Amino acid sequence: MTLKKLAIKEFGKRGFEKLDSRVKKVIKNVDALNKGLKPLSRRQIEKALA
Amino acid sequence: MRRYFLIDASALVPFFRVSPESASVRSAVLKLLSLRAEERAVLLVPNFCLAECSKAFAANIQAEIKSSEKAATKYHALVEEMLDTVSSSRRGLIQSHELAREHLVGIEDIFKAQWSMKPRGGQGLSGLDGLVLAMGRGLMKAHGAERVRVVTGDRWMAEVCNRNPFLLPRAVDVYKDPIPDG
Numbered sequence: 001m002t003l004k005k006l007a008i009k010e011f012g013k014r015g016f017e018k019l020d021s022r023v024k025k026v027i028k029n030v031d032a033l034n035k036g037l038k039p040l041s042r043r044q045i046e047k048a049l050a
Numbered sequence: 051m052r053r054y055f056l057i058d059a060s061a062l063v064p065f066f067r068v069s070p071e072s073a074s075v076r077s078a079v080l081k082l083l084s085l086r087a088e089e090r091a092v093l094l095v096p097n098f099c100l101a102e103c104s105k106a107f108a109a110n111i112q113a114e115i116k117s118s119e120k121a122a123t124k125y126h127a128l129v130e131e132m133l134d135t136v137s138s139s140r141r142g143l144i145q146s147h148e149l150a151r152e153h154l155v156g157i158e159d160i161f162k163a164q165w166s167m168k169p170r171g172g173q174g175l176s177g178l179d180g181l182v183l184a185m186g187r188g189l190m191k192a193h194g195a196e197r198v199r200v201v202t203g204d205r206w207m208a209e210v211c212n213r214n215p216f217l218l219p220r221a222v223d224v225y226k227d228p229i230p231d232g
Binding site (some may be wrong): 034 | 058059060063064065066067068069070072073076077081082083084087102105106107109111114122124127128134135136141143192203225
C-alpha cells in the first residue's frame with residue numbers, strides 16, 4: 001500500500017488534505033522512490049540492519 | 051503535553067522502504083510526523099541511526115537492482131529523502147540527536163538490565179541499541195519519564211525499556227503499539 005493511501009486511511013481524506021505541506025511532500029517523495037522496488041519483508045529489513 | 055520521541059533505525063527503515071508487514075510502522079511514523087507538524091511532538095533520531103539506515107538501504111538496493119549505476123541513483127535518492135526529512139536546514143521534521151560523552155556514562159546499567167530478562171539466542175541489545183537507549187535515558191532525565199518514548203521496531207529493545215521503567219523511558223513497538231496522542 002502506498003503511503004498516500006495509508007495516510008488517507010489514517011487521517012481521512014479531509015485530514016490528509018489538511019496535513020502540513022512538509023509531511024505531504026515526504027509522502028509524495030517516498031511513494032515515488034518506492035515505485036519499481038520490490039517490497040521488503042520484515043526479516044530482510046532486520047537482516048539489512050544487523 | 052508535548053512528548054519527545056526518540057526514533058530508532060528499525061522504525062525508520064520500514065517507513066522509507068515498503069514492506070508488506072510494515073503498514074503499522076508507516077502509519078505510526080506518519081502519525082508522528084503529523085504530531086510534529088502540529089508542534090505536539092519533538093521527533094529525534096540518534097545521528098548514528100542515520101548511518102544504520104543508509105547501510106540498510108545500500109544492502110537491499112544492491113541486492114535488488116542489478117545495474118550498479120541505477121542502484122547508485124536510487125540509493126542516493128532514498129538517502130537524500132531521509133536527510134531532507136531530518137536535516138534542520140531542509141524540512142527538519144525530525145531532529146538529529148547527537149551522541150555525547152554523557153550518554154556513555156553508566157551505559158553498563160542498560161546492558162545489565164537485560165540479565166534478569168534471560169535473553170535467548172539471537173536476543174540481546176547490540177552496542178548501538180545500547181547507545182540509543184542511553185540517549186533515551188538522557189532525555190528521560192531531562193524531561194521526565196512521561197514525556198519521553200523510544201520508538202522502535204525491535205521487540206527486544208522495546209521489552210528492555212518497558213520492563214525497566216526506573217532506568218529507561220517506555221517504548222513504543224511500532225509493529226504493535228499505538229502512538230500515544232497526548
